[in-house]
Amino acid sequence: MDPLATLKKGFLNGLSLTVDMIKVIIPFYLLVELLRYLGFIRFIGGVFRPFMGLFGLPGESALALIAGYTANLYAAIAVLKPLHLSSKDVTIIALMLGISHSLPQETPITKRAGVNAWLLLLARIVFSLLAGMALNLVWKLF
């Protein structure tokens, strides 16, 4: 193994990943700021308040959950940052998103590994929601 070549390859991979990430983050970030400017975020917040309340989260954070599930974590973060949530809220939604994200992209990978991909997909979503509820309850205890 040539350490220098490995280093270079890793750096280039990081660079190309960052370029991909920028392409996701900038539009999502600007979109959320625009939607907030138009008052749409408050509307979304109202619609999703009862559901997101299960996790102790404000309704607006539903946007981040949707972005993370269907697109990827960078999109979710781009949505989350302009919402300025508390550390507790970010931790809860980060746990939910960590368990379940990039579903259209990652589910085919589990399928290619030869296992029941639908069952895993279901497990990820269910446990993402359950973990969010549980962490919220645990947080209230302390």
Place this chain on the structure above:
Amino acid sequence: METLLGSLKGAFLLCGQLFLIIVPLTILYEFLKAKQAAIGGNRRSFAGISGNGLIPLLTGIVIGLTYGAGVIIHSIRSTDIAKREAFLILLYLSICHAVIEDTLIFVVIGANGMILLLARFSLATLLTYLVHKGHPPER
């Protein structure tokens, strides 16, 4: 206009922070991949996952599903890992993968990283163990 500039600044700042996290990680990934062959061969098993299964499992935990897909799929197909064990490995990984990157990028926007790590590892371990116990291998 000022709001737009402020947003752009915020967005680029976030990208910069994530860049600083991602590049050291991708470099680490490359070194891990080069070392990969050295791990494995362990006979012990835990929660239905054997020594052979440790390679795809560790790859997924550290590197992630997307980036580590090649190694994970290859190591599951090229060794004699049974379908049941493959499911347990991917069940574990579904809940707990890419833990370094996923955790750090949320820490950047204010999350508590210790809680995230602890919760994902314990949930994945518990769930995999329960499925393993609930569905014993056929003999």
